Amino acid sequence: MHGMHSVSDWLCFAVWENGELVRSLSLSPDAGIGENIGEPYDFELPYWAGEHPVKPMFSEGPYPLPFHPLDLGEQALRALFGFVIEGRPDPDDIDPFDIHLHGFRVADATGREQAERAARMEQVLQSMKPPRRYRITPDGTLRELGDDET
Structure with a gap:
């Protein structure tokens, strides 16, 4: 499994062997390391060793991780699936657009x-109470709003 989100610089990947999770990593600069299970793969080691630091931009200070998650994510794609999405492909990389699904x-x-399904959904909706709305008061508590309040 592999996922990346460029807006938040988030990366996750996981590998199972014979139904058992052997490696899982999920991290982003804002949330930090959310999951780090199993031994890092060889392609990860240079990143963890600080060989791919992030150059500061716009004087925002040091990057909170020793590498950029999306850079490692591209290497994970190559190592696990044989291709990259961004960056320069290696001669041995697969062109993902040549794969027919x-x-x-x-x-x-x-x-x-x-x-x-529609009948079951109707049963569920009928069993639900009307929605309730709340507003935070100045002292931080919640007050339920009446039907005539916005």
């Missing part, structure tokens, strides 16, 4: 399953 559509030919 199969698509499947699951259909409910009778419509029975959809009707059952």
